[in-house]
Amino acid sequence: MNNEANCTACETLGTPEQEAQLKAVIEQSKATPGCLMHILQEAQGIYGYLPMQVQKTIAEGLGMPLSEVYGVVTFYSQFSLTPKGKNRISVCLGTACYVKGSDKILEECEKQLGIKCGECTEDGLFSIDSCRCVGACGLAPVMMIGEEVYGKLTPGNVKAILDSYREESK
Amino acid sequence: MVNLKINNIPVTVPEGTTILEAARIAHVEIPTLCYLKDVACVGSCRMCLVEATGARGLVAACVYPVTEGMEVQTNTPKCRKSRKTSLELLLSKHKKKCLSCERNHNCELQRLSAEYNADEDYFEGEPFDKPLDTSAPYVVRDQDKCINCNRCVAACQKQSVGAIGPIGRGYNVHVGSAFEMPLMESVCVGCGQCIVACPVGALKERTTVDDVWDAIANPEKKVVFFTAPSVRATLGEAFDMPVGTNVEGKMVAAIRRLGNVEVFNMDVTADLTIMEEATELLARIQNGGTMPMFTSCCPGWVKFVEQKYPEFIPNLSTCKSPQEMFGALLKTYYCEKNGIDPANLYVVSIIPCTAKKYECTRPEMGGEVDTALTTRELARMIKTAGIKFTELPDEEFDNPFATATGGGAIFGATGGVMEAALRVAAKALDGNFEIVDFPEVRGTSPIKEATYNVAGNTVRVAVASGLANAEEILESIKAGTRNYDFVEIMACPGGCVNGGGQPTLPDSIRNTANLKELRANALYKSDKDNTLRSSDKSPVVEVLYNEYFGAPNSHKAHEILHTHYTADKRI
Numbered sequence: 001m002n003n004e005a006n007c008t009a010c011e012t013l014g015t016p017e018q019e020a021q022l023k024a025v026i027e028q029s030k031a032t033p034g035c036l037m038h039i040l041q042e043a044q045g046i047y048g049y050l051p052m053q054v055q056k057t058i059a060e061g062l063g064m065p066l067s068e069v070y071g072v073v074t075f076y077s078q079f080s081l082t083p084k085g086k087n088r089i090s091v092c093l094g095t096a097c098y099v100k101g102s103d104k105i106l107e108e109c110e111k112q113l114g115i116k117c118g119e120c121t122e123d124g125l126f127s128i129d130s131c132r133c134v135g136a137c138g139l140a141p142v143m144m145i146g147e148e149v150y151g152k153l154t155p156g157n158v159k160a161i162l163d164s165y166r167e168e169s170k
Numbered sequence: 171m172v173n174l175k176i177n178n179i180p181v182t183v184p185e186g187t188t189i190l191e192a193a194r195i196a197h198v199e200i201p202t203l204c205y206l207k208d209v210a211c212v213g214s215c216r217m218c219l220v221e222a223t224g225a226r227g228l229v230a231a232c233v234y235p236v237t238e239g240m241e242v243q244t245n246t247p248k249c250r251k252s253r254k255t256s257l258e259l260l261l262s263k264h265k266k267k268c269l270s271c272e273r274n275h276n277c278e279l280q281r282l283s284a285e286y287n288a289d290e291d292y293f294e295g296e297p298f299d300k301p302l303d304t305s306a307p308y309v310v311r312d313q314d315k316c317i318n319c320n321r322c323v324a325a326c327q328k329q330s331v332g333a334i335g336p337i338g339r340g341y342n343v344h345v346g347s348a349f350e351m352p353l354m355e356s357v358c359v360g361c362g363q364c365i366v367a368c369p370v371g372a373l374k375e376r377t378t379v380d381d382v383w384d385a386i387a388n389p390e391k392k393v394v395f396f397t398a399p400s401v402r403a404t405l406g407e408a409f410d411m412p413v414g415t416n417v418e419g420k421m422v423a424a425i426r427r428l429g430n431v432e433v434f435n436m437d438v439t440a441d442l443t444i445m446e447e448a449t450e451l452l453a454r455i456q457n458g459g460t461m462p463m464f465t466s467c468c469p470g471w472v473k474f475v476e477q478k479y480p481e482f483i484p485n486l487s488t489c490k491s492p493q494e495m496f497g498a499l500l501k502t503y504y505c506e507k508n509g510i511d512p513a514n515l516y517v518v519s520i521i522p523c524t525a526k527k528y529e530c531t532r533p534e535m536g537g538e539v540d541t542a543l544t545t546r547e548l549a550r551m552i553k554t555a556g557i558k559f560t561e562l563p564d565e566e567f568d569n570p571f572a573t574a575t576g577g578g579a580i581f582g583a584t585g586g587v588m589e590a591a592l593r594v595a596a597k598a599l600d601g602n603f604e605i606v607d608f609p610e611v612r613g614t615s616p617i618k619e620a621t622y623n624v625a626g627n628t629v630r631v632a633v634a635s636g637l638a639n640a641e642e643i644l645e646s647i648k649a650g651t652r653n654y655d656f657v658e659i660m661a662c663p664g665g666c667v668n669g670g671g672q673p674t675l676p677d678s679i680r681n682t683a684n685l686k687e688l689r690a691n692a693l694y695k696s697d698k699d700n701t702l703r704s705s706d707k708s709p710v711v712e713v714l715y716n717e718y719f720g721a722p723n724s725h726k727a728h729e730i731l732h733t734h735y736t737a738d739k740r741i
Binding site for chain 2: 052055056059060064065066067068069070071074075076077
């Protein structure tokens with residue numbers, strides 16, 4: 001993770017609507033013991049990821065050290081410290097997909113988009129993550145873009161799929 | 171009560187006792203790494219695994235409660251093999267740079283590895299390439315030496331600071347501050363409780379021993395040392411003397427043998443602090459100043475207020491700490507009196523504290539103390555110099571800063587500053603007041619409260635040590651549920667005697683002895699034995715006011731002995 005880039009991107013709490021939503025979530029949940037996970041999930045829903053300022057707001061709201069919030073965020077792979085793209089690519093590296101060569105699919109995505117797994121393209125159109133099994137092993141190797149599942153992939157057909165999203169956004 | 175057998179030895183213990191505690195009663199030691207009495211007990215390191223009837227597999231003795239009729243075996247082949255493997259796995263992730271490590275011969279991992287004949291190369295780990303965190307002037311973090319026992323995290327959370335915590339998951343889990351920010355930018359206050367909690371060399375003070383050696387070797391420099399009240403109560407531990415031995419005389423003799431240096435007594439400026447602080451308190455009471463007034467001698471506490479509770483800054487006494495008062499006094503009064511250019515005077519403070527290493531770098535302090543060394547660093551210098559500490563004669567501090575009162579001596583223990591201040595303030599309010607002992611504010615309880623009636627005035631006081639207890643007091647003052655006139659806070663639990671710069675004792679001692687009490691007793695005995703008990707009786711302080719400052723809180727005293735604070739709110 002690039003800390004510097006991450007920190008410059010997180011000086012604010014986003015739009016006034018986002019900030020109001022976040023504060024409302026904290027206010028509603030803070031009396032419930034063990035509410036941190038719920039708040040983090042909601043916050044990620046609002047912002048798409050969990051930048052420093054958002055985590056600081058949660059830590060202050062719950063009267064808990066920032067290090068503890070950050071510890072939970074980095075423990076669970078569902079939480080992200082980096083912004084996600086409009087189209088979130090998730091390449092399955094589960095056993096079945098992996099033996100069918102999904103690592104090559106991931107590599108191809110990285111090559112096509114010029115970013116690494118866990119990162120987001122500069123135009124914000126795509127981000128790449130890996131996951132473990134989407135329950136479609138019969139279609140291995142599999143990747144998801146948003147809610148859409150793409151199966152029986154080869155490195156050769158990745159570009160065409162990505163291009164279709166590029167077209168769509170024009 | 172519960173009856174059980176440990177290695178066939180029958181013991182009877184109260185319900186809820188853990189196997190580890192019960193074993194101690196049977197004189198059986200079970201090895202631990204992540205466990206530290208009063209600080210951490212999570213059962214994660216797996217060193218204390220034992221066999222117990224009724225349990226499936228091996229159980230962690232530090233967290234497993236005893237049951238009636240239980241039979242525990244702590245030294246079976248299965249236990250030994252498991253512990254050895256745990257050690258070898260830990261060693262694969264531990265940078266084994268032992269010879270130059272501060273904790274060489276004083277490392278819990280090293281000791282256990284030797285006892286279990288663990289092979290440090292049995293498992294190959296990843297390369298050791300993580301950078302040191304040297305951002306703070308008081309601590310160095312070496313992640314490559316960390317064994318993830320999380321004792322530092324527990325110590326930091328117990329202080330209600332929470333600057334560090336576990337980050338990540340699985341093999342990549344490590345201890346660090348949020349967003350991996352340098353410690354100096356985090357909410358860390360520099361108390362150093364993490365350092366004394368660390369079983370290995372992953373945390374240590376940022377040493378300036380070499381700067382001091384350079385100054386001693388420099389013919390242009392005049393080098394003066396002064397030692398904080400609590401150092402004499404702990405330095406002996408670094409030379410295998412029993413906890414609670416007062417080594418004042420040997421400490422002075424040892425420092426004198428480091429080179430051509432003068433050795434002064436910081437109890438002197440503890441007395442001076444009391445004169446200034448008690449006067450400030452009375453002025454606040456009489457002039458309707460911000461109340462309650464908080465003591466300001468502890469730099470970890472001051473940093474905590476600046477970062478977490480800046481709204482309480484007006485409550486902090488404006489008095490500099492005894493360390494900074496001494497630095498200021500030396501660079502002004504002492505230099506003027508002896509015709510020394512302050513630029514050529516090198517001032518070394520010996521303190522039980524890591525936050526004081528930071529304090530002397532604060533711009534408000536003007537570099538009056540050139541450097542501060544912990545008790546541990548002083549011990550290292552004495553060893554380097556080949557001084558046979560235990561064989562030294564007892565010697566006296568150098569004049570003019572040799573004589574101090576018992577009030578100055580007890581500054582090193584929780585409640586000591588309060589008691590010393592009460593002695594002076596009570597006498598100032600009522601000329602006939604002769605009591606010097608205030609047992610209500612003594613002892614290692616986390617929070618102590620008392621109310622005194624002196625000459626028609628009611629003075630409500632509170633004493634807290636450990637920042638979590640300080641926080642409790644601040645929150646209740648905010649909520650209006652507690653009201654005081656004067657509050658003493660020391661960041662470290664038990665006060666400076668248990669400071670982050672004190673000798674790191676093995677867990678076998680820390681888990682059984684009450685360090686806070688034993689060390690504090692040495693100071694209270696020194697107070698009791700002193701013919702001068704109250705700081706206003708100090709002949710040195712009298713000379714200072716007569717010759718230089720005029721009176722407590724005079725204009726000159728304010729210029730030289732007082733300071734200000736800056737809000738620096740952090741999350």
